[in-house]
Amino acid sequence: MRRTLHLSVLTAACSTFVVLAPLGAHTLLAQQARTAHGLRDLAAYTGQAVTAWGIPGLALAVVKDDSIVFAQGFGVRKLGDAAPVTPRTLFAIGSCTKAFTAAALAMLVDSGKLAWDDPVTQYLKGFQLYDPYVTRELTVRDLLTHRSGLMRGDALWYATPYDRDEVLRRIRYLKPSWSFRSRYGYQNIMFLAAGQLVPAVTGMSWDDFVQRRLFAPLGMSATTTSVTALARTADVATPHERVAGKVQPVAWRNLDNIGPAGAINSNVLDMAQWLRLQLGTGAYRGARLISPAGMKEMHAPQTLIPLDSITERLRPSTHFLAYGLGWSLADYRGRKLVSHGGAIDGFRALVGLVPEERLGVVVLSNGGELGRALTNALFLRVVDAYLGGAPTDWSAELFRVRNDQMARDSADEAKQEHARVAGTKPTLDLAAYAGSYQNEMYGAVTVTLEQGALVMRFGPSYTGDLSHWHFDTFKAKWRDPEEGWDLVAFTLNAEGKIDHLRWPGLGDFARLAQAADSARTPP
Template sequence: MSLRVLSPRLAGCVALLVLATPAWAEPAPPATAPAVVGSSAQAALPAQLQDFGAYVDSARKQFDVPGIAVAIVKDGQVVLEQGYGVRELGKPAPVDARTLFAIASNTKAFTAASLQMLAEEGKLDMDDRVIDHLPWFQMSDPYVTREMRIRDLLAHRSGLGLGAGDLLYWPPTGYSTREVVQHLRNVPLATSFRSAYAYDNILFAVATLVIEQVSGQGYADFVRNRIFKPVGMDESLIDMSQLKPGMDVAMGHARFNFAELKPVPPMAWSNNAGAGGIYASVHDLAKWMNLQLDGGKLPDGKRLFSEESQKQMWSMLIPMKIAEPPVPELRDMRPNFAGYGEGWSLSDYHGQRLVWHTGGWPGMVSRVTLVPELKLGVVVLTNQESGAAFNAVTYRVLDAYLGKDKKDWVAAYAAAVKKSEGNADDSWKKHEAARDRNSKPSLPLAGYAGRYRDPWYGDVVVSQQGGKLRMAFAKTAQLAGSMEPWQHDTFIVRWDDRSMNADAFVSYSLDADGKVREVRMEPVSPLTDFSFDFQDLRLAPVKAGKATKAE
């Protein structure tokens, strides 16, 4: 998922740069022709963007992105909506303005808008307690359970750690949305309630259930009927399961083993749609951006939501720490403030307020950026896991409309990517240096096999097959792989699905009698997406014959 400085797949919104990889060896596909947005569209672009197509293609080549789609809106008008490159590597079908991409966590703004719309109708109050609408809702701390408000679900200030609970639905699991939320009672908190920002997805599953409970409709039906239809987002879909053969849709691409770029199949996400399920085109998202920039007003003059609701969505609920840019080339983008509202990130750039979000999905990452005071919006959708590409494109557009000199953001992000990759290499070298290659496991392999249970995830099974150990997460089909000894009682599990780039150390703790007391895990690479929250698992052996607890 792979915004990599804070990795993005589901979250995406906090990363300011992302891992990417070297340019393709083969020639890049040609850019497609611009979508028809009016004869004056090209003329409306600032002079800095007259070579925009060539610039986007340079970003595609540098960061190995087969296809990119971009839309720019200004003062209520669509001044550019265009596709560049191809939908799938090795196939000729071009990306255009109507190509559907998974927008992942950019879905969160739709979830926030849905709740505000229901609040305007008097069906809830944003400061209602969650238990007022879902009496069975429970966090691991009774105080947080009692005090969690609807607004808190959207703000990443619950006390949960970064990506906490993501393994309940990422990669796709067999849990229902309600089961995901029921497991929250066992997900530990990392900080005090409302004391710190930490990006999560699981509370948007709670928000999804609140919307369904209050509206009497499924989340997909509510968003489709109450948002997509009035806004005119006729091409947008709630989930991959709605894709049909022959649709104009991009295929995601990932670097298998952090190396070879290959397509990855679309992923259906039915148990947390409110956190990141939507598929949309830049053509439709241009309408969404204009709605936002016009304070919730629809083209016919009616309102989807009020200016007051938008003010709440765009008000900072929790500040974020501002880190120094990893390389000098990115110094210009360091904000003076940063925080999170309701489904939106908030910061500034050269004195202008930005309201924005990113999203990451298997093989796709994206960014939506609004500059409210300039009535400016830009959306960049990509079909590769490189946030460096969408950031380089976004900042070129922002500079053009802010009257700044041209800056080669492609080169700037390439420098950041190089450093990020170097840090990952250093991390692996440290592991190698610390490894005792002469050590052997304390037990025969059969001693490590068994069924293990984590309080919040559930069961993980380790079996001995053909003289080797295999690990399988009971509710996650993709999390199956072979284990190889690393040192002492630690193994590395290498997942069969090499697109995930999420191999993990598996460390056994033994009791005084040489029996397994606990199993802990952690990602091998710092480039692994944070949604693989293996480090939060506390796996204990399950006694033979003990049934899995039904949820």
Template sequence: MARLWLIFFLSIYTTVQAGLFDWFHSLSPKGKRAQAVLTEFEPKVEEALKEYQVPGLAIGVIVDHELVYAKGFGYRDLEKKLPMTTETLFGVGSCTKAFTAFLAGMFVDEGKLSRDTPVFTVLHDLRLWNYDVTYHLTFRDVLTHRSGLPRHDFLWYNANMERNELLKKLQYLEPACHLRQRYLYNNLMYVTAGIALEKIGNQSWEDLVTAKILKPLGMQATNFSIEKMKQSRDHAIPYIEKGKKIEPMTIRDFSIIGPAGSMNSNIEDLALWLRLHLNEGILNNQKFLQSSTLQEMLIPQVITGGTPEVQDISFYSYGIGWNISSYRGRYLVSHDGGVDGYTSVVAFFPRENVGIVILANKNLSVLPRFLSFQVQDLVLELSAMDWLKEGLESLKKTRDLADSTPGAAEPMRKTGTQPSHSLSDFVGKYEHPGYGVLSIDLENGKLKATLNDFSYLLEHWHYDVFVIAEDVQQKLISLAGTKCSFHTNISGDIAEVAIPFESNVKEIVFHKKQEPALQTLAYLRQFTGQYEIYGYTVDIHIRNGTLHAAIPGQPLYELVPTAENEFSVKAKTGYNVRFVLDSNGLVSEVLLMQPYGTFSAKPKI
């Protein structure tokens, strides 16, 4: 009986093993060689994890249409010592963009879309920073990062809003250049494209990608939800390096920018994705995309510019959803991804029929990129280069620069200065029409700024400039060292704060909001009435819930509360109104403050 059970067990084991590894027998000679050299290379990968302080990663390699190598290294969970596997899920960040671009290509093939169609023809409520861009921005523009709009990522990062709300904010963002003038990487434009594709396909972007790409390909583990990934039995815990120590990082929901970077996937699923591209849009006898449509995505559309990160990569450009470059004389298509605690590289060489996926569970790690170079050299049989050593040297330079930055900034500091006001006067809510509300609070004798539930501790730098001394929460990119400049209005009150949230444009200016008590009808009514100045009558009245001033022969002016009994004239820069009250709380005088003088108006008797 025992012998029968043994035979039965061996039979099942043999069947399972054949199911898992039957691809080995169909490998091309090039594929078998790649598998052998990568297996021999494994100790170097283990060593690199320690040197780069990366908890774990997974590698997948495709050669001649087949997955020839797939393996996990290190840990997906350091605390529980759970090993990394080929099924471990990671956030893949901007590698999502290729799926959005591919979906757009499918609609092109179906005759529902032209890449040179203005997005406005699909999204009629789209409003951008000027008329020309609003009506002429095309799908090709948004998918190739040539809209002229820089990233403005702190607008949406950790924001509690619906995806469609982002569209309403675009008109308030400052561009860095003209439409099609140059390449400027932008997540918001991919969100815009995704919303337009939803309109065309009459489904959510997630449902469209699932139905038209993921399910037919067999990418069963790939999803768009952080919660769904966390429920998986095999997902990587994200980590961040803080103070030269590795600690877990908060997993954040990126669904607000779904089409630009919300997907979670693993090596096995992404191998199918690359096989589809290497086989010119066909997989499992199903044609997903016309070959010509796919080829247009994989050729340069815009020059990205910049200095090459390494000497063996040149001709940097961007296709449609992919970076295009020359790697040691070979045509390389790739994209990196980076979200909180995860770093990814998805790359392929169309002419050599080679694809590489590397996923790591550490925030902004350089290891996946330099490891991909090393793997590429091994698989393509290129002359040996020690990319891992070069990556370590690059990492050391970055760390040394970070350590030296605070000291280097000291010469620019004006010592012995004080803020113009007490810290309590800086407290309040400041608003930008695009970025939303920034709160300034006073805690334990120090100012704290909060935007999108991210808080930053501020320390006085000089005059009315404060520096972000510490990020309260972990985030993809730290803002420590960023300067925040407070400005006063003509009355000398703190009126705004300027913060360089986007480096390609001027500082983002948040204007101080007044307390709700200064906006109630009961408060405003005390100022209504007629006032006389130089024989003219100024009529102060309430209209649509706000105070207005009517002056003969002039437009109607809206008055905006700036402080108790003080207002600014909305349409006139530098014009303010101050109401002077007597001991009975009645208006005795109105001071009309203008850039060239202050004039007094008295209540009309």
């Protein structure tokens, strides 16, 4: 849940060019990269950035005028292992998946199986949100545009045992954070609902549909929708995060239950074919997969996003930010940018397009949160190279932004520590806090007394040791070090008994009847 970032500088940075054919392709692609306008220094620039940012590995590909003009790997798949990242190395692409889900629905719109402005309840029987009005009015378009009025609710799917159907059933308990269609608010579960429209109208799972209708026609033979398929290849990146002050490998996260929002795994060569489809306005090698109207709809602004202070300062030529259907949109130096980032445990990704220039870039990294802004920096570096003029050192600019944010995070943590009230103790004996607590949306939390200390459990992945913070607030230090820690508070009723566990970000978990708490110490 809570993760604290710190700066790390690594020294390993080897690079590997893609081999496209048995003989000579290595040399040919390198020559293309050297002679392409503005890309002469891209390999050196990227390699230096990977080292400076402390990223274990990264792969980058550039498509221009329907051809791959650059594809290269940098660094290693796993720290401590010499195996290099190549253009065929698989990474999780996270939320870059969302554009594939939008494309799948565009295909269904093209075939007349649904329409963008149809009500969701026309196809998903039993679908329900907290507000009956929103349930009734929510459209297919709304699912893809982050304007449902709901905050994220990601703890409903992240590391929980709930499958796709159960996640969608429980979303009815998530209260709106603002009014329907009034503002942009990122929401993964709406994209899950969008993906579930596919089986509702075709009888085919979302996974099978994108495999047959997108991956196969595009020749994306290495791309998968589940981590369970990764065992078929050895060229797979290991995710990394900064944990306890050190960059180290972490486990791959299974995202099957939120698949349409973020579960695709791919490499830059496969993703280059996806770029070609997008830049080809829905056509690939002479075959039309998506209508021009469908492509135009996906790349058109649907929800406005306020300009943030960093964008205003670093990109004064950017006048608007918006969200399309599965894509983020902006203007930059007189051109329209169509892009999307991806972030999941240990991985960061970015897919970016400049349609007017027939230019596309994909960046995949296994450096986790340390590399979030580097993917953007490399995209903008390539865009600047093709647009001409003196290039901005985006790696240096965004490196400073990242470090400033990390400093603010550390300051916030220090401020929270300073606000801790010393000399307090829990109101009750520790045994009184043990029990079962229930939230209608997120499910059960159990607190047990084990060897004189409290242990909190939530789902199969979260087990935390509780230590007293102040008053009736405890610090849950998760045994999976990647997850960091959280503060949870217990509240008492008028009788002086524990009635709720309060978990910021998730809400209140009601204490179940004492009769249900028959065993406070597990066998």
